[in-house]
Amino acid sequence: xxxxxxxxxxxxxxxxxxxxxxxxxxxxxxxxxxxxxxxxxxxxxxxxxxxxxxxxxxxxxxxxxxxxxxxxxxxxxxxxxxxxxxxxxxxxxxxxxxxxxxxxxxxxxxxxxxxxxxxxxxxxxxxxxxxxxxxxxxxxxxxxxxxxxxxxxxxxxxxxxxxxxxxxxxxxxxxxxxxxxxxxxxxxxxxxxxxxxxxxxxxxxxxxxxxxxxxxxxxxxxxxxxxxxxxxxxxxxxxxxxxxxxxxxxxxxxxxxxxxxxxxxxxxxxxxxxxxxxxxxxxxxxxxxxxxxxxxxxxxxxxxxxxxxxxxxxxxxxxx
Amino acid sequence: xxxxxxxxxxxxxxxxxxxxxxxxxxxxxxxxxxxxxxxxxxxxxxxxxxxxxxxxxxxxxxxxxxxxxxxxxxxxxxxxxxxxxxxxxxxxxxxxxxxxxxxxxxxxxxxxxxxxxxxxxxxxxxxxxxxxxxxxxxxxxxxxxxxxxxxxxxxxxxxxxxxxxxxxxxxxxxxxxxxxxxxxxxxxxxxxxxxxxxxxxxxxxxxxxxxxxxxxxxxxxxxxxxxxxxxxxxxxxxxxxxxxxxxxxxxxxxxxxxxxxx
Amino acid sequence: xxxxxxxxxxxxxxxxxxxxxxxxxxxxxxxxxxxxxxxxxxxxxxxxxxxxxxxxxxxxxxxxxxxxxxxxxxxxxxxxxxxxxxxxxxxxxxxxxxxxxxxxxxxxxxxxxxxxxxxxxxxxxxxxxxxxxxxxxxxxxxxxxxxxxxxxxxxxxxxxxxxxxxxxxxxxxxxxxxxxxxxxxxxxxxxxxxxxxxxxxxxxxxxxxxxxxxxxxxxxxxxxxxxxxxxxxxxxxxxxxxxxxxxxxxxxxxxxxxxxxxxxxxxxxxxxxxxxxxxxxxxxxxxxxxxxxxxxxxxxxxxxxxxxxxxxxxxxxxxxxxxxxxxxxxxxxxxxxxxxxxx
Numbered sequence: 001x002x003x004x005x006x007x008x009x010x011x012x013x014x015x016x017x018x019x020x021x022x023x024x025x026x027x028x029x030x031x032x033x034x035x036x037x038x039x040x041x042x043x044x045x046x047x048x049x050x051x052x053x054x055x056x057x058x059x060x061x062x063x064x065x066x067x068x069x070x071x072x073x074x075x076x077x078x079x080x081x082x083x084x085x086x087x088x089x090x091x092x093x094x095x096x097x098x099x100x101x102x103x104x105x106x107x108x109x110x111x112x113x114x115x116x117x118x119x120x121x122x123x124x125x126x127x128x129x130x131x132x133x134x135x136x137x138x139x140x141x142x143x144x145x146x147x148x149x150x151x152x153x154x155x156x157x158x159x160x161x162x163x164x165x166x167x168x169x170x171x172x173x174x175x176x177x178x179x180x181x182x183x184x185x186x187x188x189x190x191x192x193x194x195x196x197x198x199x200x201x202x203x204x205x206x207x208x209x210x211x212x213x214x215x216x217x218x219x220x221x222x223x224x225x226x227x228x229x230x231x232x233x234x235x236x237x238x239x240x241x242x243x244x245x246x247x248x249x250x251x252x253x254x255x256x257x258x259x260x261x262x263x264x265x266x267x268x269x270x271x272x273x274x275x276x277x278x279x280x281x282x283x284x285x286x287x288x289x290x291x292x293x294x295x296x297x298x299x300x301x302x303x304x305x306x307x308x309x310x311x312x313x314x315x316x317x318x319x320x
Numbered sequence: 321x322x323x324x325x326x327x328x329x330x331x332x333x334x335x336x337x338x339x340x341x342x343x344x345x346x347x348x349x350x351x352x353x354x355x356x357x358x359x360x361x362x363x364x365x366x367x368x369x370x371x372x373x374x375x376x377x378x379x380x381x382x383x384x385x386x387x388x389x390x391x392x393x394x395x396x397x398x399x400x401x402x403x404x405x406x407x408x409x410x411x412x413x414x415x416x417x418x419x420x421x422x423x424x425x426x427x428x429x430x431x432x433x434x435x436x437x438x439x440x441x442x443x444x445x446x447x448x449x450x451x452x453x454x455x456x457x458x459x460x461x462x463x464x465x466x467x468x469x470x471x472x473x474x475x476x477x478x479x480x481x482x483x484x485x486x487x488x489x490x491x492x493x494x495x496x497x498x499x500x501x502x503x504x505x506x507x508x509x510x511x512x513x514x515x516x517x518x519x520x521x522x523x524x525x526x527x528x529x530x531x532x533x534x535x536x537x538x539x540x541x542x543x544x545x546x547x548x549x550x551x552x553x554x555x556x557x558x559x560x561x562x563x564x565x566x567x568x569x570x571x572x573x574x575x576x577x578x579x580x581x582x
Numbered sequence: 583x584x585x586x587x588x589x590x591x592x593x594x595x596x597x598x599x600x601x602x603x604x605x606x607x608x609x610x611x612x613x614x615x616x617x618x619x620x621x622x623x624x625x626x627x628x629x630x631x632x633x634x635x636x637x638x639x640x641x642x643x644x645x646x647x648x649x650x651x652x653x654x655x656x657x658x659x660x661x662x663x664x665x666x667x668x669x670x671x672x673x674x675x676x677x678x679x680x681x682x683x684x685x686x687x688x689x690x691x692x693x694x695x696x697x698x699x700x701x702x703x704x705x706x707x708x709x710x711x712x713x714x715x716x717x718x719x720x721x722x723x724x725x726x727x728x729x730x731x732x733x734x735x736x737x738x739x740x741x742x743x744x745x746x747x748x749x750x751x752x753x754x755x756x757x758x759x760x761x762x763x764x765x766x767x768x769x770x771x772x773x774x775x776x777x778x779x780x781x782x783x784x785x786x787x788x789x790x791x792x793x794x795x796x797x798x799x800x801x802x803x804x805x806x807x808x809x810x811x812x813x814x815x816x817x818x819x820x821x822x823x824x825x826x827x828x829x830x831x832x833x834x835x836x837x838x839x840x841x842x843x844x845x846x847x848x849x850x851x852x853x854x855x856x857x858x859x860x861x862x863x864x865x866x867x868x869x870x871x872x873x874x875x876x877x878x879x880x881x882x883x884x885x886x887x888x889x890x891x892x893x894x895x896x897x898x899x900x901x902x903x904x905x906x907x908x909x910x911x912x913x914x915x916x917x918x919x920x921x922x923x924x925x
Contacts, residue, residue: 100896101895101896101897102896103896103898105768105772106772106777106779106897106898107779108779108895108896108897108898109647109651109779109780110614110615110616110647110652110891110896111615111616111895111896113643113646113651114615116643126772126780127777128779128781129780131780132650132651132780132782135646135650135651136643136646136647136651137643137646206764235763236765238764238765240764367815370819372818372819393818393821393822394821395821396821397819397821400819401819402816402819404815404816407812407816408811408813408816409812410811410812410866412865412866413811413867414865417808421809421820422820424805424820424821424822425820425821427805432805432869
């Protein structure tokens, strides 16, 4: 084929792809202007609704700095990997991300400026990040911990729009949704109403209720969270439970989010040895699942893996 | 004209009665000595005159009825210099700075000491022979030097009334005499009125021409030395055996007597 | 001639302290995580002075880093360091006690409680709620301590003890509030540890009026503090009102400390150590100690912050850690090499 022929083929293919993705690209958090259904429409400049105020990105950012491990995963999932020049010290996935000593919790404005970013993504606006970098002409997108599953999808969409990968973001989200739906469907019907206890830490025992992000994910399976009854408004969804409470509630599944040595090093064996815990159905039936802490504490593209792990655990429980 | 007139003074401290029905007066440019055994209220009387404690009765200063209690602190400080028995000497302050503190009543609220103030302080230090100690820190001075430094501070105030509580207790006999002589010279030349407590009865008689003997918060006797210092009275008030005589210059001399010979 | 040389001698300590501050600020301007070229930085700074025109070798981004990120931080550091030092020195004078710090009388505890309440209950009101709450808490803490202490009878010991009691009470309330809402722990403790990152020109402008008023009032009462050093009764005999002087100086110091704490969080050590060092080097007269502490404290905090943001770059050490880690050995060295001062 001559050159014109190749170009025609390319444009046709792009149009076809755009047509497919437009069907399921949900509009990201209130963003106007860009419609990912037409790939030839200019996707920049784009204004995104974010906190503390709307963020305008003038052109496709060639240099991106990520200060959030979830945002890093999102960036690579939507195909913005080549634009990423630095990620914070906690971003360990994917392995080829350019990890630096930048801190997401206490960012140093000067250190970030050294990377000459066009866009910085962080999970909290600490140390005056937004206004400080704003004075340098750098756009800052704050993507805080998602409160709902929809919120997590919206963040991925927003990051896609911010980096010029709206289409791939849409595809990623679609894939996540269908994977999760499939896992949930399979496990849910036979195991509705199972009770579970989600452990964040032991001694003191902190748990997450079903109103939290992680709790909502587990609720997809129709499971009941034993911490819900103990939650008070001031706990914000993370109440401290007493051992008596947990034992009396007799959860059928226990999820350990504190199995990494740094978080407490809990495991099935250790939990089984806790005095008085042997009466708990979850202990008796060995329904104690140690989760990958990284995946369980993030709200990024690896959520389907978390869901799959939960689904696996749920299905193992002898039929209720 | 009377510099100080005390009338029916009553003072309570911590609800305990300290002074009752105290009345005395001293003429302008005169020297009044307060005498009495320990705990008789001498210091309290001095503090009341200085306006530092609340009292009942009247203390009138400097003729035209300026009631001591009604004066503002700065006005009173320009009139009265008070030297307590155990003054607080900030250990690291230099002598110069300490004497300069005496100029405080003459400085306006926000002002610092000026040339005139430094000169005045230097003069006062010179009079007490402590000028050469200028940059020394107060905690490096001997007891006698400290007492003279405190007096220099009082003189730097250029007061009309000097209230001195045991001003010579730490001084040897030579320095005691020179300090008292100095105060007397000042009194004669500038007309400053002096009120002191002195425990040495003879010295009191030599320098003061008006004595007030306090006993348990009341005035036991008042008047010139010859009238106040009698053997019976001293025996009764101090429970001490003395003989009282007169020396060649006419001063009353009180001599202690041993009960049993050696 | 004699007047001139005496004036020069008197001005010397100020000159040295001012030079120290200027040097600290210059050094701080030249270093940082952004690795700006020092020579280019100097010419950019000179160029800014207006009457000098120099081509700056800095890129626009670097210029923005220097003038919008680094310089406001340096200036805010100097302000905060000066405020904490003069507040500490003022309190030490009022209470005639060398162990007194700028956070006394419930100032630090009140600020901590205010910030905690703002973070826990007013999280939605935005980051601007915290400084205001900290300021209000700090001033409020001192007011409560003063009212309870001055009411219990005159005398500085009573006031100090009241301050200790009020401080402990406020801290206990803060701990209670924090314990009930564990998810705010990190936010509160990072504020408590003190930090000057994210400093803006706007913050400098906001605390400038309070700084000016409070430091002016304290400085003007230096002579009064010297008189107070002979004790309340003798001070009264010299014509000043100890109670009123104490009230004015405490109020001004509280305002100074509150302004500093509002923008920087709790930074300890500065208010207690800097005045001591100044006393060792320049004598104990508060007329000197107050302004010199201000200048020296400003320079000290600028240097401490420089270390805090460069030693483990790009991570930042909490500045309260640096002031203690650096300040302690320096203080001990000064203790050994200068004469004893019993204040």
